[in-house]
Amino acid sequence: MSTGKPIIVLVKPQLGQNIGKAARAMLNFGLTEMRIVDPRDGWPNPSAGPTAAGADQVLEEAQVFKTTAEAVADCSHIYATTVRKRGMTKDVLTPSQAAEDMASASGKCAILFGPERSGLEVVDVELARKIITVPINPEFGSLNLAQAVILVAYELSKMDHSGTVQPTIEKKKREPAPQIELDRFFEHLERALEGSGYFYPPDRAAATKVTLRNMVTKPAWTNEEVQTWRGIISALEKPYMKK
Amino acid sequence: MSTGKPIIVLVKPQLGQNIGKAARAMLNFGLTEMRIVDPRDGWPNPSAGPTAAGADQVLEEAQVFKTTAEAVADCSHIYATTVRKRGMTKDVLTPSQAAEDMASASGKCAILFGPERSGLEVVDVELARKIITVPINPEFGSLNLAQAVILVAYELSKMDHSGTVQPTIEKKKREPAPQIELDRFFEHLERALEGSGYFYPPDRAAATKVTLRNMVTKPAWTNEEVQTWRGIISALEKPYMKK
Numbered sequence: 001m002s003t004g005k006p007i008i009v010l011v012k013p014q015l016g017q018n019i020g021k022a023a024r025a026m027l028n029f030g031l032t033e034m035r036i037v038d039p040r041d042g043w044p045n046p047s048a049g050p051t052a053a054g055a056d057q058v059l060e061e062a063q064v065f066k067t068t069a070e071a072v073a074d075c076s077h078i079y080a081t082t083v084r085k086r087g088m089t090k091d092v093l094t095p096s097q098a099a100e101d102m103a104s105a106s107g108k109c110a111i112l113f114g115p116e117r118s119g120l121e122v123v124d125v126e127l128a129r130k131i132i133t134v135p136i137n138p139e140f141g142s143l144n145l146a147q148a149v150i151l152v153a154y155e156l157s158k159m160d161h162s163g164t165v166q167p168t169i170e171k172k173k174r175e176p177a178p179q180i181e182l183d184r185f186f187e188h189l190e191r192a193l194e195g196s197g198y199f200y201p202p203d204r205a206a207a208t209k210v211t212l213r214n215m216v217t218k219p220a221w222t223n224e225e226v227q228t229w230r231g232i233i234s235a236l237e238k239p240y241m242k243k
Numbered sequence: 244m245s246t247g248k249p250i251i252v253l254v255k256p257q258l259g260q261n262i263g264k265a266a267r268a269m270l271n272f273g274l275t276e277m278r279i280v281d282p283r284d285g286w287p288n289p290s291a292g293p294t295a296a297g298a299d300q301v302l303e304e305a306q307v308f309k310t311t312a313e314a315v316a317d318c319s320h321i322y323a324t325t326v327r328k329r330g331m332t333k334d335v336l337t338p339s340q341a342a343e344d345m346a347s348a349s350g351k352c353a354i355l356f357g358p359e360r361s362g363l364e365v366v367d368v369e370l371a372r373k374i375i376t377v378p379i380n381p382e383f384g385s386l387n388l389a390q391a392v393i394l395v396a397y398e399l400s401k402m403d404h405s406g407t408v409q410p411t412i413e414k415k416k417r418e419p420a421p422q423i424e425l426d427r428f429f430e431h432l433e434r435a436l437e438g439s440g441y442f443y444p445p446d447r448a449a450a451t452k453v454t455l456r457n458m459v460t461k462p463a464w465t466n467e468e469v470q471t472w473r474g475i476i477s478a479l480e481k482p483y484m485k486k
Contacts, residue, residue, distance in 0.1 A: 025390065027383040053385050096401075135400065140270045142296050147268065150390050151397055157378065158339075189475070198478040215471060219462030222332055228458060232432070235441035236479035 006102055006109040006156060007033045008149060009071050011124050014040045014116050020051030021146035022113070023058035029153035030160065034062040035071045035110070068112065068124045076107025080128035081148055082120050083141055092131045099155035101130065111152060116145050176220035185226050186216050192233050195240030249345055249352040249399060250276045251392060252314050254367055257283045257359045263294030264389035265356070266301035272396035273403065277305040278314045278353070311355065311367045316423040319350025320463075323371035324391055325363050326384050333461065334373045341375045342398035350418035354395060359388050369456045370422065372463060419463040428469050429459050435476050438483030 008026055013019050013036065023034060036043060043064045052059055065071035072078050079098055093101060102109045112128060114120030125131070134151055136143060143151075190209065199205040221229070251269055256262050256279065266277060279286060286307045295302055308314035315321050322341055336344060345352045355371060357363030368374070377394055379386060386394075433452065442448035464472070 024385070024387075028379050028386055028390070030380045053387075055383060134397075136271055137273045137400075140298065142267070143271055144267075144296075147271070147390065147393050150393065154377070154394055154397075157380075193475065193478060196478040196481065198475065211471060212475075215464070215468050218464070218468075221458070221461070225332065225458050225461075228454060232436065232441065232455075233479070235436060235439040236476070236483075238439065239482035240479075 004108075005031055005033065005160070006111055007035055007072075007075065008153075009035045009037060009068070009110050009112045010039075010145070011037045011068050011071075011112055011120060012040060012115040013113075013145065016041055016045035016047030017051045018116055018145045019045060019062075020048035020053075020055075020059065022149045023048070023052040023055040023062075025146045025150035026153050027055040027058050028150065029157035031153050031156065032058055032061070034058050036062055036064045037068050037071050038066060039064065040115075068127055072110045072112070072127060074108060075110040077102065077105045077109040077130075078112065078128045079109070079130050079132050080112045080120055080125045081132045081134070081152065082114065082125060083133060083136065083143065090125075090128065090131050092133050094135055095132055095152045095155040096158075098130070098132045098152070099159045102156065103159040113145060113148055177223040177226045181223055181226045182217055182221075185230055186213055188230055189216070189233055192237035192240060195237060247351075248274055248276065249354055250278055250318065251396075252278045252280060252311070252353050252355045253282075253388070254280045254311050254314075254355055254363060255283060255358040256356075256388065259284055259288030259290030260294045261359055261388045262288060262305075263291035263296075263298075263302065265392045266291070266295040266298040266305075268389045268393035269396050270298040270301050271393065272400035274396050274399065275301055275304065277301050279305055279307045280311050280314050281309060282307065283358075311370060312422065312426060315353045315355075315370060316426075317351060317421050318353040319419040319421050320345065320348045320352040320373075321355065321371040321422060321460075322352070322373050322375050323355045323363055323368045324375045324377075324395065325357065325368060326376060326379065326386070332457065333371065335376050336373055337378055338375060338395045338398040339401075341373070341395070342402045344373065345399065346402040348419075350421070356388060356391060365453065369453060370460065372419075372460055418465065420466045420469045424466060424469045425459060425464075428473055429456055431473055431476055432459070435480035435483060438480060 008022065008031060010019060010022060019036065019039070026032065026034060039045065044059070048059055049056065111132065112120055112124055114124065132152065134143060134148060189212065193199060199208060251265065251274060253262060253265060262279065262282065269275065269277060282288065291302055292299065354375065355363055355367055357367065375395065377386060377391060432455065436442060442451060
């Protein structure tokens with residue numbers, strides 16, 4: 001099944017568990033097309049299933065190839081992930097730059113990930129047009145396979161708003177209360193505090209009210225929240241209500 | 244050891260292996276301060292070491308707390324990671340937006356991650372000012388703990404390299420009050436309201452307190468502002484103070 005989305009190519013992966021984890025990481029961000037080059041323990045590998053944690057479809061549809069060249073034969077844009085500098089003249093992109101690059105690419109894109117211990121060999125990197133390097137702590141550069149896959153998949157999903165749920169801040173967030181509600185809130189607070197003798201000494205009252213008003217306008221409360229605060233003040237002011 | 248970088252707080256983690264993997268993910272992107280709340284299998288946990296893959300320092304320096312509130316008592320900005328919609332009025336940020344948010348924050352930042360199976364409980368989310376949600380495949384939302392940690396740590400590390408921080412702005416900005424001050428504020432408010440009979444009917448009290456706590460944690464008040472609010476409550480509660 002081709003989705004038009006980039007293809008994740010695991011080159012000579014060692015552990016089935018890691019293949020499963022990579023499948024899970026892919027599906028987390030809507031990638032479904034996995035290709036596997038010369039897996040050490042053969043394919044299918046029973047230890048991949050459990051770690052895929054439900055991403056079985058990715059494993060079931062994974063295609064296996066003898067060589068990297070065959071695996072990417074139908075791809076127009078090949079990216080190699082590597083942490084090591086190899087003195088190559090290819091462009092080195094961050095995952096985020098690579099995702100942008102792929103978003104504007106026409107033709108199939110493939111991203112190569114090397115074996116767990118050693119990473120991609122020079123011959124595999126040679127196939128690639130560009131290099132993807134995750135900017136990582138130089139003193140602790142051990143990034144496991146599934147983690148490398150998830151970072152790349154995550155960046156790709158940012159470019160593609162169709163497949164993932166973007167937290168819809170605008171839609172979900174309730175609007176801050178209009179100013180008039182804050183004014184009413186403030187008048188209410190002021191009245192209650194006057195009853196309680198809060199504004200003392202009197203010549204400080206004006207400055208104190210400015211402070212309070214700043215505090216009240218700061219939080220961007222919703223209408224409901226303003227009403228809740230008013231309920232609080234009403235409950236507390238009861239003894240001061242005269243007449 | 245405090246680095247000034249955000250603190251990763253694992254709330255009730257279940258498996259030692261996952262704590263180790265989270266440590267590795269943190270160190271990959273230069274985060275070193277881990278706090279652990281009520282780990283299921285106690286601490287230290289011998290199964291954390293191997294999966295940390297060399298990030299032993301993070302585990303050795305991890306601090307353990309009984310409750311989430313204690314773990315974040317000294318923090319000014321608390322973020323809760325969650326995938327579930329809870330109909331809250333808190334801001335929901337992507338990891339990238341959260342990283343930007345933290346880069347411009349003054350005071351300690353803490354990021355809460357829930358237990359593997361269930362995620363954060365409502366009481367933990369209440370402590371947070373903002374929510375972090377990874378925009379994920381809606382049909383396959385199972386993101387494991389270490390993967391959630393690495394995505395957030397990765398986005399944070401991007402801010403480190405961006406060099407766009409404006410240090411002059413930060414100096415002028417007052418820090419939001421640490422969580423412990425908000426806790427005290429809230430206890431004060433609750434006590435005063437109990438005296439006034441606000442919590443009625445009694446079986447709604449728990450839900451109402453959740454609403455109030457969310458409202459209190461929302462605004463990022465400074466220490467001075469929290470004290471001003473407490474002065475307000477003190478003034479209004481006087482008639483209810485017995486003995």
